[in-house]
Amino acid sequence: MNSDRSTYVLIPGAWQGAWSWQPVARRLRAAGRAAVTLTLPGLADGDARTGLHLADATGHVVSVIDDRDLRDVVLVGQSWGGYPLTAAAHQVAERVSRIVYYNAIVPRRGVPLIDENADYRQMLRAAIAASPDGSVAVVPEQVPLLLPDSSEETRRLFFDLLVPHPGTYFTEAIDVDDVTGLGVPVDYLLSENDLALARPGTELAARIGRTPRMLPGGHESMLTHPDAVAEALLT
Incomplete structure (x- = not known):
């Protein structure tokens, strides 16, 4: 179990901000832990999305940890958030006590997410080419893949909260x-x-020599099963 002095730094996946981690963060705080939820550059409502680079997302994670002088950090990343998580962990390793990939890509050096899956490559390149600012938006038909265990009402709300991703x-x-x-x-x-993962989670976990610990729900289970996700993060 993590120390009661641990601070959980929670990195969202694509199209999402700090709001996506709030249900889990509340439960972590109720258990006596500190939790910081992040919205990365370009992913707040109204943010400009041109001129951004993956290093900006990584730099934001690092600056939050450094500026707040956080230590005993449990660094958690969901989905695409595995990229800034991995890069940031190397820069603040002395402050990190545990790393958790949650329904996340475990990136390979030199391989962007767009090259993890041929279907992703085709879809993302088409979306980027069609967008005036080079961003990628979720279309309604994709939401059931993210929330397979949710009602239509919940899916509509989730869709309305998403923003285009740089x-x-x-x-x-x-x-x-x-x-x-x-x-x-x-x-x-x-x-x-x-x-929704670009590759099977078991394959991604094997990249770091791990067997996944299984949780209920779908890709966004931090919203649909926050108790189970929080409990897993605490143990």
Whole structure:
């Protein structure tokens, strides 16, 4: 179990901001832990999305940890958030006590998300080319893949909360190795009905030599099963 002095830094996936982690953060705080939910550059409502690079997302994670002088950090990333998580972990390794990939890509050095899956590549390149600011928006037909266990009403609300994602966050890669050499514990949490990952979660977890710990729900189970996600993060 993590120390009661741990601070959970929660990185959202694509199209989402700090709001997506609020249900879990509340439960972590109720258990006596500190929790910080992040909205990365370009992912707040009204943010400009041109001129951003993956390094900006990484830099935001690092600056929050450094500026607040956070230590004993449990660094958690969901989905695409595995990219800034991995890159940031190398920069603040001395402040990190545990790393958790949750329904997340475990990135390979030099491989952007757009190249993890041929279907993703086609879809994302088309969306970037069609967008005036090079961003990628979710279309309603994709939402059931993200929330397979939710009602239509919940899916509509979720869709309305999403914002376009900077395309460069998908097309740029990180230039660091995996986190297993950082000397901190690493975990992989996987929802049993995740339909949205670019590759099977078991394959992604194997990149860091882990077998996933299974959770209920789909890709966004931090919203639909926050009790289970919070409990898994606490143990």
